[in-house]
Amino acid sequence: MAWIQIRINATKQNADQISDYLMDCGSASVTFLDTNNTPIYEPPIGEVILWADTTVIGLFDASEDMQAVVDYLSEQPELVQTFDYKIEQLEDKDWEREWMDNFHPIKFGERLWICPSWREIPDPTAVNVLLDPGLAFGTGTHATTALCLEWLESLDLTGKTVVDFGCGSGILGIAAIKLGAARVIGIDIDPQALEASLDNAQRNGVAHQLEVYLPQDQPEFMADVMVANILAAPLRELHSVILGLLKPQGAFALSGILVEQADSVANVYQEYCQLDAIAEQGEWVRVSGIKN
Numbered sequence: 290m291a292w293i294q295i296r297i298n299a300t301k302q303n304a305d306q307i308s309d310y311l312m313d314c315g316s317a318s319v320t321f322l323d324t325n326n327t328p329i330y331e332p333p334i335g336e337v338i339l340w341a342d343t344t345v346i347g348l349f350d351a352s353e354d355m356q357a358v359v360d361y362l363s364e365q366p367e368l369v370q371t372f373d374y375k376i377e378q379l380e381d382k383d384w385e386r387e388w389m390d391n392f393h394p395i396k397f398g399e400r401l402w403i404c405p406s407w408r409e410i411p412d413p414t415a416v417n418v419l420l421d422p423g424l425a426f427g428t429g430t431h432a433t434t435a436l437c438l439e440w441l442e443s444l445d446l447t448g449k450t451v452v453d454f455g456c457g458s459g460i461l462g463i464a465a466i467k468l469g470a471a472r473v474i475g476i477d478i479d480p481q482a483l484e485a486s487l488d489n490a491q492r493n494g495v496a497h498q499l500e501v502y503l504p505q506d507q508p509e510f511m512a513d514v515m516v517a518n519i520l521a522a523p524l525r526e527l528h529s530v531i532l533g534l535l536k537p538q539g540a541f542a543l544s545g546i547l548v549e550q551a552d553s554v555a556n557v558y559q560e561y562c563q564l565d566a567i568a569e570q571g572e573w574v575r576v577s578g579i580k581n
């Protein structure tokens with residue numbers, strides 16, 4: 290199928306609205322890029338993060354009447370003054386195939402692999418988690434997830450109760466079960482993430498060991514291990530909730546933290562914990578330790 294895309298220079302104020310206009314025109318998908326062409330990581334609860342200078346990209350079927358799209362957009366109040374756009378014909382290729390080609394099995398530590406279902410499992414004797422990209426965050430390709438997977442892989446989880454706080458696709462919880470955990474509690478504010486986690490657990494044959502809850506519905510429990518890949522601000526704000534779910538001497542890892550945010554998160558937790566050395570991967574870090 291052939292595609293055409295329109296790239297529109299936007300601002301922090303109007304990017305979200307422009308995205309809605311593109312969807313009104315029948316865009317198959319809308320993406321935000323900042324001026325450095327870095328896709329949005331994850332908006333905090335109830336908010337869409339946008340940069341001061343954002344490019345909004347609308348993807349259309351090549352048969353779309355782009356002049357009609359441009360006419361519609363140019364009449365909108367946000368664009369009537371300055372409408373800076375570029376239309377690009379995308380090379381005609383098998384996009385689905387290309388998208389699938391981008392996902393490969395990835396190894397974490399000595400024995401853990403995350404494998405897309407359409408790929409051959411490289412080592413059937415290893416700890417293999419089958420996981421396809423879906424609506425919920427977490428395929429292992431993002432450094433924040435990778436930092437947590439490596440940490441889980443380094444532990445002896447045999448028989449342990451593990452909390453996956455901000456479970457997304459359920460990747461961390463499922464990996465924990467496959468690494469020996471007896472029970473995993475997944476918590477997420479997004480009901481779609483809870484559904485995705487259960488689907489993925491089922492595909493991996495471990496659904497009977499995974500429970501998932503919205504934060505307001507979670508039962509009382511104390512876990513041996515906690516992994517939380519959310520963002521620095523909620524990790525700071527929720528430190529008493531996060532540590533409150535962990536037994537004394539329980540191990541925890543916090544991720545979703547940019548290098549420059551590491552100290553601000555570590556400072557909040559060090560009062561209640563023995564912290565490990567901070568682990569870095571690219572611009573992201575993991576803060577981990579043992580609760581006092």
Ligand SMILES: C[S@@+](CC[C@H](N)C(=O)[O-])C[C@H]1O[C@@H](n2cnc3c(N)ncnc32)[C@H](O)[C@@H]1O
Binds near residue numbers: 433
């Ligand atoms: C970066 S994703 C992590 C997904 C997966 N655990 C991973 O490591 O790839 C963050 C997840 O945390 C959830 N989340 C964000 N804030 C949260 C909060 N305050 N409580 C629970 N979940 C939260 C989001 O809905 C999202 O699914």
